[in-house]
Amino acid sequence: MARERNRWLSAYALIVYAFLFAPIVVLIIFSFNKARRGLVWQGFTLDWYPKLFSNGELLDALTVTLEVALVAVIVSTVIGSLLGLGLARLRFRGRGATETLLLVPMLTPEIVMGLSLLLFFLQLFDAHGSLAQLWIAHITFCVSYVAVVVRARAANMDPRLEEAARDLGASAWGAFVHVTLPLILPAVIAGGLLAFSLSFDDYVVTTFNSGVGSSTLPLYIYGKIKFGVTPEINAISTIIVAVTAIAILIAWRAGAFDSGPRRPVADEAAT
């Protein structure tokens, strides 16, 4: 009976993954499209790949994007996880306000957030956009997402576990690292993955906070719409997917994804 459910569910999973990757397959195929502009297939060519490597601006944009995303992910994951954990586990006054504060960035229209930051940096620091400004902007919109995910995970976590660890002699920090952190780690990682996606693809907030030398890939790509988006963009997206897939494969082979020690069964004791 369990096995049968497994089959249906597995088929379902396959369909969902196919759905997720369908546009990606199209994207990859069209990176070999001969047509310079336009969405019609006009023959096979490999030209776009060497072309993109000589496209300084495109490569610079990619570099900036990764620089921004890396910092944004690390900082927002740390801050967001702490925030989510605090909200979930511990009761304190002002909790409702903090929870509201968490939600507001997510429901702010991007144009409002982008322009508010532009105004903030312009009026208070006479700044016109820069890499640092992008870091700050990206961290700001990522924090909430991480916090919400971590909070969900930590929601039912029994706080007595950490107390128990401390009673057994661990320091507060040690209890945190060895008990709490492993329990919320999947949520932290999930939050980090979401933050990366948000940062990597962001346009509106980024355009109003980027400056000279800090144009990201989305800015470069959207700037192409006016005069035609070329398959170079497909090519670079393909390369990113390929590189990431290879990196994941290598990590997988190296056992990086094997699940750790089984989590404590007492986890669920509290309702």
Place this chain on the structure above:
Amino acid sequence: MTDRHDGSSIDLEKELVRYMVEHRISRRYLLERIALVGGAAALAPIIAACTSSGGSASAAPSSAAPSVAASVAPPSASPSPTAQPSPEGALNILNWTDYLADDVIKSFEDQFSVKVTQSFFSTTDEMYQKIGEDGGDYDISFPISVDVPNMVERGVIAKLDKSMLPNIVNLGQEWANPGYDPGNTYTVPYMWWTTGVGYDPKRIKEEPTSSKALWDARWKQHISMLDDWQEVFGLTLIQQGHSANSTNTAEMDQALALLEQQKPLVRTYSTDTIGTMTSGDVWIGHIWGADRFAIQETIPDFAYYIPEEGGVKGSDTVATFTGSPHPVAAQLFINHLLDAHNSAANTNLIYYMGPNAAAKEFIDPAILSDPTINPDQEIVDKLEELLRLDQSVRDEYLSRWQQLRG
């Protein structure tokens, strides 16, 4: 073409072939020109372009001026005047991606040892926000001409130093004193365009000439309009016999009514004209003229026309700003863009026509001869320009636009 020569000896044959390939000039065209204006006149501009990386005094505003070209002046060693401040080491440009030909930027960098950094935007309104009140950190950008007076009044755009812009003589006569910037004091025109109707002849098996074709129920769900309230209302008002810049709310209401009739037939309101027209879902659409060439790369016989009721034209400018960090480099770059060769290179890349009369020598003949991209002066004079309307008028339009799109 970025190599400097002293003009003493060049391999003309090699340079010529390279030039022709670069600019897609056919041998036949060249021979025709030689027959028409004489060998020296036809080849002189090419030689001049090959031997100096800047514009030369021999580039005359009119396209057929054998007397000037016959005496091939020794190529000017440098396009910039003798006594001038030296440029800063960097230049920051804000524009669309692929708006400037790579060659043009590279030749500028090489000639003046300036590092050019480009930053991007996807709509002009975004550009204005990034430029702000003093240009942000940008030295060069491309405001739309009708927005220039407002920016000048707010103190955003810096005055030009004409002594650093000898190439300005390359501009066509009609651009010497534009209404939005008398005497080109603050800006220099960059590109101009028309807005009209484009269609795929394989789908639309007739040759429409009116903008009413966009209301044709036969093409239901295969029509697109620009996602730009001013262009859309402009087209409609002209069709109804009014000015595209009407301030009359009754006329605006009439236009709205007509647009609401059209709405069920419209597939999309989009400014991604190239993507929309090449996807195949849209057969006839409201597009900018120059997009036609880009679309033709995919749909070879794609057609474009300026509606018989009248059409819209527009232009943009190159400007530098009051807060620009590298004013000297900016001025030199503007001059660089005014060079005939460079202006042509840009036109050949993005297909938009420049105001540069001297550049006409080097523009792809297909573009040049196309009456819809490069119409005769009399037609151009009849086209209306979309002006920057007063706030209250703009608000009237915008609220009707919101009604339409809701």
Place this chain on the structure above:
Amino acid sequence: MGAAVQPAEASAASTPVADAPGRIARLRAAALVLPGVGWLVLFFIVPLLLIFVVSLGSRDALDRITLANPSLDNYAKAFDPVFIPTFLNSIRFATITTILSLAIGYPIAYWISRYGGRHKVLLIILVMLPFWTSYLIRTYSWIILLRDNGVVNSLLQAFGLTSEPIILMNTDLSVILGMTYGFLPFAILPLFVSIDRLDPNLIAAGRDLYASGRDAFLHVTLPLTMPGIVAAALLTFIPALGDFVTPDLLGGPGTTTIAKNIQELFLAGRDWPYGAALGFVLMIVTLTGTLVALRTLRREVAGGD
């Protein structure tokens, strides 16, 4: 045994802590929460206040923002009935997207958690991988798939299901498809994180307790994963409400959203004050709705325990 230490904390019910050792807990809470709160206050609230001030202002003759006559006029204007259709569009798309994302995401999150085994993390990363490409190109790819002479229509005709192309692009369908696609990972990840921590013993116990697998799921699994479902709903609905790009690129004349209206006011309309006011109105409406929904949900969940 930590009997002396905060017994009241053990309960997941909502009685707040008030005893002396709670001070340490409160300090610890502050330490955890302070960086996040501090950051958001400085880099989110303060800028937002600036924009709020702008919303009270107006424009001068040169289209510059002026605070000469601060007023709430823009807010009055924001309640213009012209925005009702677009607001309803936004609500409609966000709701359907959320429901679909949850419905599609839950089973796959469940599958990864229960049957993913050693490869769980890998499978989760695979869910995210498509989204490390350019959004615009992914959208173009959907256009290639959905257009009149696109892949989907070709397949439909090849299998004889249709005789001529059906219009898929620039419709509500393409918008919802595109939005669901874009938000699916935002649903799957929190769902997975919540489902994954379920103790299989509890599931087994549930199956023993209840006659059918379905009941076991409804009465054991589902309530236990409620925090994940709530998180997934929040991470989908709230941003979806403000999504204007997807409906803009994949949609048609009937899919304009309120977010697009706001964008237009700021940029094409050059009216920051009005755009800001409309933005704030949208935010307040959304926030109120969300908080009410959360409170109701919490009451029900707490009551059901």
